[in-house]
Amino acid sequence: MTYPPPISRHRRSPLIERTEPGKLPAALLAIIVHGAFFALLVIGVSWQVKHPAPAIAELWDQLPPIQNVREVPTPPAPIEPEVVSPPKVEPKVEKAPPQPTQADINLQAKRAKLEKEEREKQLRDEKALKEKQKQAEVEKKRKEDGAKQKAIQKIADDKARAEQVAKEAATASARNASLNEYGAKIAKLIKDRANIPDSVTGRPEIQVRVKLLVNGAIFDAQVVRPSGDRVYDDAVERAINGIRNWPQPESAELFGGKRELILNIRHER
Amino acid sequence: MLNLSNDMAILSLIANASIIVKIVLAILIVASMMSWWYIFVKLFSVRRAKRQAEEFEREFWGGADIVGLYQRASAGQYEPTGMERIFEAGFKEYLKLKSRSGADIGALMDGTRRAMKATFQRELDYLEAHLSFLATVGSVSPYIGLFGTVWGIMNSFRSLTNMAQATLAQVAPGMAEALIATAIGLFAAIPAVIAYNKYTAEIDRLANRYESFMEEFTNILQRQAVH
Secondary structure: OOOOOOOOOOOOOOOOOOOOOOOHHHHHHHHHHHHHHHHHHHHHHHHHOOOOOOOOOOOOOOOOOOOOOOOOOOOOOOOOOOOEEEOOOOOOOOOOOOOOHHHHHHHHHHHHHHHHHHHHHHHHHHHHHHHHHHHHHHHHHHHHHHHHHHHHHHHHHHHHHHHHHHHHHHHHHHHHHHHHHHHHHHHHHHHOOOOOOOOOOOOEEEEEEEEEOOOEEEEEEEEOOOOHHHHHHHHHHHHHHHHHOOOOOOHHHHOOOOOEEEEEEOOOO | OOOOOOOOOOOHHOOOOHHHHHHHHHHHHHHHHHHHHHHHHHHHHHHHHHHHHHHHHHHHHHOHHHHHHHHHHHOOOOOOOHHHHHHHHHHHHHHHHHOOOOOOHHHHHHHHHHHHHHHHHHHHHHHHHOOHHHHHHHHHHHHHHHHHHHHHHHHHHOOOOOOOOOOOOHHHHHHHHHHHHHHHHHHHHHHHHHHHHHHHHHHHHHHHHHHHHHHHHHHHHHHHHHH
16 A cells, blocks of 8 residues: 655654744733633722721801800880879869859859860860870889899999800810810820830920810820930830820810820930 | 631631742733633534535545545645545645656555655644643643642741641641642642643544545555556
């Protein structure tokens, strides 16, 4: 059995460099795998990071005014002018003298009637006049009363205001005192907590600005004036960060508008 | 400024690591990249070799004309691989020796077998290329990661020397950043070892298949040579 001679138009060397297929897709897939791995790593780690729950704080420009329950003298109700009814003047009917004659009687009756009418008219006028006078008097009295009332109220107001100022000053000084006390308490706490390395010598002093929340928790602390000793500063910072339970201020109104304390902490070595 | 909440995000941890730890991380990432690249390259090439072996076996045992198969393989229109290449090399040698008169059958079959064996070795070498890299990454990168971790922890403890009282908070970030090195080392090593074992087993099976094909083909040629 014979075979046709080998057909080999292209002489192929057995040592020919062979490239592996799919190098580019492989590279892309490798990059995708690593991207997924790092995404997993980043997400997996950031899941475990527990951010402290946000503290909600109301921002006040200034303290709410201290509730000063002060009795404002209410202006007395204007006295209703009593309408004094003028005494009724009983028209005295003069007894007519005995009537001697009919004519006389007639005349006399006429005259009496006239007289009576005249007198009644006079009386009416008098009464009207009196009434007018009385009304004017009442009016005047009322006016006077109002002025007096106003004056009284003004005096009372001034007094109350002065009292309030004094009270505020008193509360401010009391607040200052308790603020200082509170600051001292915190400074002492920090001082006690700080573990000062033995390498720190002398009398280092550090000034720290501490910002507080309403409940007294510290949310920020900043070194205002470092002591110059890095190790000491670090130790104080660590102490501040390490304290979890801060003493509560006596009242939320202890601080003024800015809730911050400047603390001087000093150690003697 | 004191930050009261310690940010433990992974990127800041890596950014704050010491230079040695960073170098270790860089080496590990490069090793991991390359090993994954080879994992995918091998995945493609082994899969293709398996597929082509199956196709060729089906054709060969499906009653196709041997000369026709040889002409197609040696026509140079495509690069035959694996089993087809072995077949081509063996049959070419067989034809060459057969065309020379006076060669006895023993010498003829020996030459054919040697030609096929050489191609087989070359094919195997091609399939096994870079597998040693995967083995190296698999065995060495945990140690590299461990080195980075040890170094990072060493540094993080050394920074405690000036402290009067050591707390966990002072060493924790350093430890975390150091342990990232081990994590990446393991991330590089585990897939590399798995891939190495998988591909070694698959290539072994392919090699067995090639060898049995060679034996069977030798038998066929021998039967034809006797005629």
